[in-house]
Amino acid sequence: MDPLNPPLVEDVAWLPMDDPSAAGGARRAAEKLAEQLGFPGPRAAEVGLAVTEIGTNVLRHGGGGAVLLRAVHSDRAGALEIVAVDTGPGMSDVPTSSRDGHSTTGTLGVGLGAIGRLADTLDIGSRPGRGTVLVARFRPERGEPPPGPYAAGITRALSGEQLCGDAYALREDGDRLWMLLCDGAGHGPLAAAAAREAVRAFTEPERAPAGPVAALTTIHGAMSGTRGGAVAVAVLEPDAGLVRFAGVGNVAGAVVSGSTKRSMISVGGIAGYRVPATLRAYDYPLAADGVVVLHSDGVRPRWRAEDLAPLPRRNPVVLAAALLVDEGVRQDDASVVVARPRAGAP
Template sequence: MEAVTGSTCLPMAEDVVWIRVEEAAEAGRVRRAATTLAEKLAFPATRVAEIGVAVTEIATNLHKHAREGVVLVRSVRGGTHAAVEVLAVDGGPGITDVSLAFEDGQSTTGTLGVGLGAVVRLSDSCDMASRPGHGTVLAARFHARRGPVADLPEDVAAGITRAIGGEEVCGDAYAVRRAPGRLTMMMCDGSGHGPLAATASQAAVRLFCELDPTAPEDVVARIHRELRGTRGGAVAVADVDLVARTVRYAGLGNIAGAVLGDGQKRGMISVPGVAGYQARTIRAFDYPLPDDATVVMHSDGLTERWAVERGDTILTSTPLVVAGALLRDAGVRKDDACVLVGKAS
């Protein structure tokens, strides 16, 4: 891999809180979490109020019309700007006509329904995907001031993390390096759970962002050395060449990687080992990148037994929505979970 100029790990996201919306009162908790985050990010009072209105609509409609609804509130930081993002996921009956659901006054059992028009107007970006019988995923982003922000573009990659029940921090972490014509994705699953696992995975993130761009197998080897003295963990790096249309992938341990395209899921190979402890061989493998490709990486908090179908509309959604759907459908294990999605189309 040649050195890449203009490479950066910004913007970076921080998942603040997951809130399960089972009671009407939880809508207020979601609103407070989002507005408190906006205040911490120094958003103007009028913008904080607008975020409160939009997020209340999202959470209220989850409670009224969906099942197993959960909301993630998080921050996204660029070089000088920040945004509040809200991801709503449910396992309800789904929406047959997503475009109709965004129109004011529409409310159908199983949809987010009334208020979605307001969410679209008040947010800086909003995307939703739904499949009848599977549920709905909605993502909305709010800038401090309405309008596009140069260092917070619509992202070609997004990840989410969720801690195992009973833990405040997730032991899984990820980072993405962006450069013209190239996307490099890294994930680390710190061994175990809690703060010590998070210490290992965050060390991997720091090193990945500090290193000059190099081959994935070299990055994994460097992280392996860096994690000595920590709990260690599983780590993988995918270098997505958008010009040559290839993915070079190196994994150590049980990080799962896959290329989705042409209606197929093609798994990528990680070799056995534990970064920081044992790595007999670190190898990289090359895979073709179809024109409509999506690259997915996830920790073992998700089962690998998920599939895609040709024509599945979820893959046309933004990376954050795709990540939310995968976590809902495959995140069935009692473990820390992390999903990272890159769009290569």
């Protein structure tokens, strides 16, 4: 794996859990994806069993929701990740609800013990009265699980579209972590193509940028000839205790620490068409417990720091999915990418 680029995570399919047959459909889709990723037959069957439990619990105890299938690509054996979301009553005590045999009406409790044994990693974030997010990762062969990620993102296409016009990417440079989020103009294949160009330019190893403005300038050139889009680049520099940010267009960035949310400045323009000649980066304080959030305009910016408070030290996928569920707009592509300083990784 290129040390500058974390594994590529592909959001393969959002599957609604809205009727009793939905869990079976999710199981079949998950087993098929596991086979495509090279999982042995018995391991693919274990994935299917876990997804059946997850989907059934979302429907029965969460009142419905969705399951997202994700493929994790790296030079090593790929992995399959399941993200399950609901807007049900949530759980006030996740550890108790995860015990075998525990079942309380209105919780996700049934089967969590079995899911935890089948998955390589399992993380659950639940907010009483606001729903639950579950993230389970499976590798082809069981073994010592890798450390949890300290940066992750999630995307969801506009209802009715197969391709999402939003995309994100991450890259590492020593202790610095780079984040990119691109909202391709419009929707569908052309928007997705524009966003892919942004990701390609951002992740090319030979194009290690000096800073966010240099990165945006490179991305702007690469997106020429596409529909263009809104782009944000952030660099976490934990040694300096700051995050550097530059954004063009209707993308949002914020730094969250405790009960404080500080929005970051994005200027007008369209990457690939026109960007301000005076484009500049802005520096913001980044505490050791801070979280950096970027999202497209498919996620309403009204969320508060308190919305993340019940999910301390959770996998960044849990945080990103919770924001997407809370504030995502179904009439638009939506994306969220979340990172924390490496020293604060879960």
